[in-house]
Amino acid sequence: MFKCPQLEEWIFCLSGIGLLPQPMESVSISALINSHSSIILQFRNPTDEVVLVDVVLTDPKQATHQHSASALRQSTNNELAFCIPLRQSKGITLLPKATLDIPLIFSPDEMKYYEGLIMVQIMKENGKNWNYDYQLMPKADPRSISKSNNEEINGIRWLYPIRGIPEALPPDVSPAVIQCQAKNRIEERVEIVLTGAVPGSSATQTKQPEAFIPSIAHCHQDGLHETNGHITTAEFLHEVMYDSEDARNQMESSVAVTFMKKEWDLQTGIVTLIFNFVFAPYKPVRHRATLVVHSTTGGVWKFPLLLIATEPQIDDVINIEATGLYNKSVVGFRLTSQTSCPVAFSAYFLPGSSQEFTVSPQAGELLPFGSAGTLITVGFTPRMYSKKYKAILLIRTMDMQWTYEINGLDPQYTPPTVQSSKTTISALKPPVAVRQRNFIRENLKVPTTAVLSPIKFSSNCENTVIKLHSY
Numbered sequence: 001m002f003k004c005p006q007l008e009e010w011i012f013c014l015s016g017i018g019l020l021p022q023p024m025e026s027v028s029i030s031a032l033i034n035s036h037s038s039i040i041l042q043f044r045n046p047t048d049e050v051v052l053v054d055v056v057l058t059d060p061k062q063a064t065h066q067h068s069a070s071a072l073r074q075s076t077n078n079e080l081a082f083c084i085p086l087r088q089s090k091g092i093t094l095l096p097k098a099t100l101d102i103p104l105i106f107s108p109d110e111m112k113y114y115e116g117l118i119m120v121q122i123m124k125e126n127g128k129n130w131n132y133d134y135q136l137m138p139k140a141d142p143r144s145i146s147k148s149n150n151e152e153i154n155g156i157r158w159l160y161p162i163r164g165i166p167e168a169l170p171p172d173v174s175p176a177v178i179q180c181q182a183k184n185r186i187e188e189r190v191e192i193v194l195t196g197a198v199p200g201s202s203a204t205q206t207k208q209p210e211a212f213i214p215s216i217a218h219c220h221q222d223g224l225h226e227t228n229g230h231i232t233t234a235e236f237l238h239e240v241m242y243d244s245e246d247a248r249n250q251m252e253s254s255v256a257v258t259f260m261k262k263e264w265d266l267q268t269g270i271v272t273l274i275f276n277f278v279f280a281p282y283k284p285v286r287h288r289a290t291l292v293v294h295s296t297t298g299g300v301w302k303f304p305l306l307l308i309a310t311e312p313q314i315d316d317v318i319n320i321e322a323t324g325l326y327n328k329s330v331v332g333f334r335l336t337s338q339t340s341c342p343v344a345f346s347a348y349f350l351p352g353s354s355q356e357f358t359v360s361p362q363a364g365e366l367l368p369f370g371s372a373g374t375l376i377t378v379g380f381t382p383r384m385y386s387k388k389y390k391a392i393l394l395i396r397t398m399d400m401q402w403t404y405e406i407n408g409l410d411p412q413y414t415p416p417t418v419q420s421s422k423t424t425i426s427a428l429k430p431p432v433a434v435r436q437r438n439f440i441r442e443n444l445k446v447p448t449t450a451v452l453s454p455i456k457f458s459s460n461c462e463n464t465v466i467k468l469h470s471y
Contacts (some may be wrong), residue, residue, distance in 0.1 A: 007084075015176055017133065019101050020132070020141070020143060020144040021144050021156065021157070021159075022144070022146060022159050022160060023141060023143075023144075023159040023160075023161060023257070024158060024160045024161070026161040026162070026163055027039070027041065027104075027118075027160055027161065027162045027163070028162075028163045028165060028198055029104065029105075029106045029162065029163070029164055029165070030164070030165040030166070030167050030300060031106045031107060031108055031164070031166065031167065032166070032167050032168075032169060032170075033108055033110075033111060033166050033167065033168060033169060034107075034108075034109055035107065036106060036107035037105075037106055038103055038104060038105045038106070039103075040101050040102070040104075041100070041101070041102040041103075041104060041118065041160060042099050042101055043099065043100045043102060043120050043187075044097065044098070044099045044100075045094045045096055045097060045098050045099075045100075045122065045159065046097070047096060047122070047241060048097075049096060049098045049124050050093065050094070050095055050096065050124075050125040051093075051094050051122040051123060051124060051125060052091045052092065052093060052094075052122065052123050052124075052125055053091075053092040053094050053100060053120060053121070053122055053183075054089065054090050054091065054092075054120070054121045054122075054123075055084060055086060055089045055090075055092070055100075055102055055119075055120055055310070056089070056118070056119045056120075056121070056153075056435075057082055057083075057084050057116060057117070057118055057119075058116075058117050058119060058236065059116070060115060060116070060117040060161065072277050080107045080195050080240075081106055081107055081109070081114050081164055082104065082105070082106055082114070082116045082162065082164065082186055083104075083105040083106075083107070084102065084103065084104060084105075084118070085103055085105060086102070088105070088314060090420045093125065094122070094318075095294070100120075102118065102120070104118070104162065105165045105194045108166035110166065111166050111168065111295075111298060111299035112166070112297065112298035112299065113163070113164075113166075113296075113297055113298025113299075114163065114164030114166070114298065114329070115161070115162070115163060116161075116162045116164070117159060117160065117161055117162065118159075118160040118162060119157050119158070119159055119160075120154065120157065120158040120160070121146060121155045121157045121158075122155065122156050122157075123154055123155045128153050129152040129153055130152075130153045130154070130155075130156060132153050141159070143157065144156065144157050144158075144159065144160060145157060145444075165294075165298065165299070165300055166192075166298065166299055166300065167299075167300040167301070167302065168299065168300065168301045168302070170302055170304070171303070171304070175288065175304035175305050175306040176190070176303070176304070176305050176306070177305075177306045177308060178277060178279050178305060178306070178307050178308070179308040179309075179310065180279050180280070180281060180309055180310070181309070181310045181312060181313075182281050182282060182283050182284050182285075182310065182312035182401065183281075183282060183283075183311045183312040183313070184280070184281075184312075185278065185279070185280040186278075186279050186280075187276065187277070187278050187279075188277045189260070189274060189275070189276060189277070190257075190274070190275045190276075190277045190291070191272060191273070191274050191275075191291065192221065192272070192273050192275070192291070192301070192303055193270060193271070193272055193449065194270070194271040194272075194273065194293065194295075194299075194301050197250075200286070201390060201414065217387075217391070219324065219452070232366065235295075235296045236259075236262065236271075236273060236276065236293055236294065236295055236296070237293070237294040237295075237296070238259060238273075238291065238292065238293050238294070239291075239292050239294075240255060240256060240257055240289050240290070240291055240292070240305075241289065241290045241292055241320065242287060242288075242289050242290075243287070243288055243289075247287045247289075249398065249399075250285060250287070250398065250399060251281075251285070251287055251289070251307065253282075253399055254279065254281045254282060254285075254295065254309075254399070255277075255278070255279055255289075255307070256277075256278040256280075257269075257275050257276070257277055257278075257291070258271070258275065258276040258278075259274075259275055260274045260275060261273075261274040264289070273293065275291075276294070279309075281307075281309030282338075282400045282401065283309065283312070283396065283399070283400060283401030284309050284310060284311050284312070284401065285307065285308075285309045286306075286307070286308050286309070287306075287307050288304065288305070288306055288307075289305040289306075289307055290302050290304055290305065291305055292301045311403075311405060312401065313403075314403050314404070314405050315366060315402050315403050315404060316404050316405075317404070317405045318331055318378060318379040318393075318404055318405070318406050318407070318409065319407045319409055320378065320406065320407070320408055320409065320410050321410075321411060321412070322380060322382045322408065322409065322410055323411065324383060324411070325383065325384070325385070326381060326382075326383065327381065328379050328380065328381045329379070329380045329381075330377050330379050330380075331378050331380075332375055332376065332377040332378070333375075333376055334373030334374060334375055334376070335366055335371060335373050335374055335376055335395065335402065336367055336368065336369050336370070336371055336373040336374070337366040337367065337368055337369055337397065337400075338367055338369055338372075338399075338400055339368065339369060340368050340369060341368055342365040342366060342367055342368055343365065343366050343396055343397045343398060343400075344363070344364070344365055344366075344397065344398070345363065345364060345365065345366050345374075345396060345397045346362065346395075346396055347359045347361070347362050347363070347376060347393065347394070347395045347396075348362060348393075348394055349351065349391050349392060349393055349406075350391075350392040350393075350394060353390070353391030353392055353393075353406075354390060354391050354408065355390045356381050356383065356389055356408060357378060357379065357380055357389070357391045357393075357406055357408070358378070358379040358381075359376065359377070359378050359379075359393060360376075360377050360379070361376075366397065378393065380406075380408045382410075385410050386410065389407065389408025389409075390405070390406065390407055391406040392403075392404070392405060392406070393406055406459055420463070421446075425440060
């Protein structure tokens with residue numbers, strides 16, 4: 001009933017019919033061969049009655065309304081790999097709206113597909129039957145009820161189909177490495193070997209499974225070794241799994257795996273699958289991945305991979321010329337995302353870059369592809385001349401990276417030129433040779449005499465005559 005001052009009262013008559021439960025969604029559980037794993041199923045009493053719960057693990061083909069829970073419990077379960085370790089599985093008292101945890105253990109010993117059915121049946125604690133409109137009976141699964149001798153419904157059942165998937169033992173070796181430079185593309189052929197697989201319904205024997213590390217060969221190699229037989233009836237599904245959701249988002253657009261060929265050796269039972277692996281990363285990454293192979297006849301094989309993308313080449317070189325000391329020079333360019341939607345980005349310099357460079361904005365959104373793009377500006381403020389300024393700028397998005405080399409240059413120096421209206425050319429006289437006298441040599445040529453020597457000589461001095469006489 002709804003009340004409103006303008007519309008007064010609105011009254012709606014509601015009615016509902018409770019239907020019998022339909023089979024629940026299949027529950028999948030996997031475990032390593034010759035090992036075990038467990039899960040918990042939660043059952044909630046949807047009624048307002050105190051009920052007695054019976055939990056039965058049975059075969060899907062044996063569950064009918066004609067079999068009681070005790071009869072199904074005594075029937076043979078073909079899949080011994082399943083187990084429900086409840087201390088009490090019959091007559092469990094459950095209050096209205098209460099829940100019951102049902103543990104399930106799976107321990108496979110063969111590489112095949114396991115199926116089972118968990119049936120949860122409730123009966124009223126007071127022993128009365130359940131009321132039900134039989135006109136709706138054709139819409140219900142006949143396995144969802146159990147009838148008494150007088151054809152009344154004394155039990156309601158919930159059916160949980162279970163699927164057991166065995167996994168091969170993981171290889172105790174290093175993962176296969178697929179390496180490529182960022183913004184390049186590599187294509188390789190991956191060969192994996194499966195043992196213990198059942199290629200088709202005609203297989204009569206299942207061997208102990210093992211997992212081998214995949215061998216990698218470049219796709220340009222020609223020729224494949226053919227085995228004794230080819231798989232014709234079995235199908236294998238494959239997928240690449242990553243350690244985290246972030247890794248999957250980063251690598252999903254960079255990795256492509258295509259099934260190429262499958263071979264089966266009839267004598268050894270070894271199955272060889274060949275895949276074409278394409279790796280085209282957009283930025284440097286290093287992630288571990290797993291190539292998972294599912295067989296439709298049962299079994300899972302996992303092969304470890306290591307994907308490495310090395311640093312890409314420089315996208316562009318930006319030279320910024322200084323306008324003066326402590327003066328900021330700015331260069332701008334526009335960049336768009338590689339998709340039709342804007343994407344978040346971050347811009348920063350690698351360690352070791354000169355501190356005189358700045359980038360703006362350091363974070364934001366790149367406009368979609370085809371638009372004018374987001375303006376990115378790089379500033380340069382030198383503090384001294386004749387110094388080498390260099391930096392590496394990275395602009396990153398979730399799946400792309402751009403790398404720029406930034407160089408800071410000194411301003412170009414132009415020497416001044418002096419121009420004169422008159423030009424004077426003077427003739428230079430050749431230098432005059434100056435004769436240098438050697439007085440020592442001249443003195444050696446003068447004859448020398450003692451004081452009493454009879455040899456006399458006259459000097460060249462003007463108006464002077466010197467005569468020496470002996471006594």
